[in-house]
Amino acid sequence: xxxxxxxxxxxxxxxxxxxxxxxxxxxxxxxxxxxxxxxxxxxxxxxxxxxxxxxxxxxxxxxxxxxxxxxxxxxxxxxxxxxxxxxxxxxxxxxxxxxxxxxxxxxxxxxxxxxxxxxxxxxxxxxxxxxxxxxxxxxxxxxxxxxxxxxxxxxxxxxxxxxxxxxxxxxxxxxxxxxxxxxxxxxxxxxxxxxxxxxxxxxxxxxxxxxxxxxxxxxxxxxxxxxxxxxxxxxxxxxxxxxxxxxxxxxxxxxxxxxxxxxxxxxxxxxxxxxxxxxxxxxxxxxxxxxxxxxxxxxxxxxxxxxxxxxxxxxxxxxxxxxxxxxxxxxxxxxxxxxxxxxxxxxxxxxxxxxxxxxxxxxxxxxxxxxxxxxxxxxxxxxxxxxxxxxxxxxxxxxxxxxxxxxxxxxxxxxxxxxxxxxx
Numbered sequence: 001x002x003x004x005x006x007x008x009x010x011x012x013x014x015x016x017x018x019x020x021x022x023x024x025x026x027x028x029x030x031x032x033x034x035x036x037x038x039x040x041x042x043x044x045x046x047x048x049x050x051x052x053x054x055x056x057x058x059x060x061x062x063x064x065x066x067x068x069x070x071x072x073x074x075x076x077x078x079x080x081x082x083x084x085x086x087x088x089x090x091x092x093x094x095x096x097x098x099x100x101x102x103x104x105x106x107x108x109x110x111x112x113x114x115x116x117x118x119x120x121x122x123x124x125x126x127x128x129x130x131x132x133x134x135x136x137x138x139x140x141x142x143x144x145x146x147x148x149x150x151x152x153x154x155x156x157x158x159x160x161x162x163x164x165x166x167x168x169x170x171x172x173x174x175x176x177x178x179x180x181x182x183x184x185x186x187x188x189x190x191x192x193x194x195x196x197x198x199x200x201x202x203x204x205x206x207x208x209x210x211x212x213x214x215x216x217x218x219x220x221x222x223x224x225x226x227x228x229x230x231x232x233x234x235x236x237x238x239x240x241x242x243x244x245x246x247x248x249x250x251x252x253x254x255x256x257x258x259x260x261x262x263x264x265x266x267x268x269x270x271x272x273x274x275x276x277x278x279x280x281x282x283x284x285x286x287x288x289x290x291x292x293x294x295x296x297x298x299x300x301x302x303x304x305x306x307x308x309x310x311x312x313x314x315x316x317x318x319x320x321x322x323x324x325x326x327x328x329x330x331x332x333x334x335x336x337x338x339x340x341x342x343x344x345x346x347x348x349x350x351x352x353x354x355x356x357x358x359x360x361x362x363x364x365x366x367x368x369x370x371x372x373x374x375x376x377x378x379x380x381x382x383x384x385x386x387x388x389x390x391x392x393x394x395x396x397x398x399x400x401x402x403x404x405x406x407x408x409x410x411x412x413x414x415x416x417x418x419x420x421x422x423x424x
Contacts, residue, residue: 009058009071017072017131018246019093028059061189072125103348127254134264136235138271142304142334148230151262154252157219164206164223164254169214174203181207205328223255233264238279238335241268276306279343280333284350292321292351300347303332309345325349390400 001022003119010017013027026286033039035051039283061067062305156162165171177183178199187196215221230282243266251260268276274283285300291313309332333343360368 009062009076012058013052016246016261017126018263019062024062028063031055047209061223069260075125087348089289094339100135104359127251127260128257129263130251130262131242131263133223133267134233137265137269138274138276139196140235141239141266141268141303145235146232149230151231151238152226152228153250154224154254156253156255157216157223157225159218160216160223162223164208164216164221164255165214166216166218169210171208171210173208174200174206176200176202177207179207180341181205199366224253231262235266238337238339239266240276240278240334241266251386273301276334279336279341280346281343282346282348284348285327286350286352287321288352289354292349311347321351323349323351 009017013019013031015023015027019027031117032052032055035048035055036075037045039048050369061071098256158167173179174245176179181200181203182197182205183200183258184195184197187194200207203209208255210216210221216223219225231247231250233247235245245264245266247262247264249259253259278283281300281304287296287300294314297312299310301309303309309329310334311327313319326348329347331347331397332345335342
């Protein structure tokens with residue numbers, strides 16, 4: 001594969017520049033399979049070999065985080081043609097490359113030469129992406145939603161077109177950092193002073209600046225101005241926690257660079273009724289004891305889109321519902337993206353027994369005893385004790401009043417004494 005600067009490795013794999021390592025891996029497998037020389041007719045084999053090598057090199061560089069950073073910063077000119085870092089024809093200075101890898105010290109970590117960041121240094125092809133969390137209700141994830149909002153971003157100054165100075169003005173080289181944009185300071189590290197590179201505060205890392213009289217009147221030398229823009233994102237039906245919504249090219253603009261993306265990471269808000277697991281939903285429904293025994297036909301829950309979900313029970317005469325029984329409703333779960341299918345809804349039955357306000361007459365109770373199933377046979381015992389009980393006991397008290405306060409098998413010997421065995 002040629003090391004020309006105009007090669008776009010992201011286009012080779014047909015992915016975006018913000019792709020994750022997993023997306024890179026999947027794209028590589030797909031592209032490698034599609035372009036494998038053994039999978040095409042012999043007449044097309046030579047062209048397939050070229051494409052296959054391009055796919056392989058794109059993967060080797062983009063999957064490695066250090067190589068990917070170099071590529072994003074310097075392009076293919078940072079590589080020597082074999083996918084390894086090195087000076088290609090017309091590529092950047094080696095100190096600039098190493099400075100990007102080791103934080104601006106030049107050469108090797110801790111070195112003192114080759115200060116990057118000056119006016120001639122090659123800048124990244126894109127400004128940084130802006131990433132933020134976006135909370136979404138389960139209702140919106142179920143139905144899908146379009147959100148419009150106003151955003152303030154930095155844009156290239158329209159008056160000086162990102163120069164920072166007046167039309168005929170010339171920027172002055174920063175004397176503080178000698179035009180490098182960074183300077184070296186000594187910081188205490190234990191008992192010693194260690195050299196550290198920091199952004200020059202005089203020129204704000206630009207390596208040059210305009211005098212006050214030469215600065216652009218609109219941006220005051222900052223090269224960018226603030227502007228409000230109406231943005232719109234679409235949250236698709238069935239989206240889930242962790243999904244990304246990307247607004248390409250909507251991040252802050254930086255002179256000489258392509259604008260990065262705004263990336264929203266979806267966060268699912270907790271719902272008071274439904275819980276979600278992938279495409280499935282679960283919820284609890286209340287059923288009275290009478291309904292559990294005799295049946296009912298009514299709306300048991302309001303769905304995420306406002307529909308009432310109606311159940312008819314029993315399906316077969318005589319069937320009763322048990323506490324915590326699960327009723328599965330196929331196709332009433334969350335929508336599945338890229339299709340019309342849906343998950344399932346699992347309804348957990350909570351049987352509501354009568355409370356203290358229910359005051360049945362003795363005749364009613366006797367009728368219930370006759371109608372309901374009889375208890376099991378008596379438990380065979382030799383002695384019977386009738387005991388008192390607390391009808392409002394709390395299971396949280398279980399085990400909370402241990403008088404021993406620990407193991408009942410602790411040694412009671414005095415500290416320092418040794419237990420001895422006595423032979424009888």
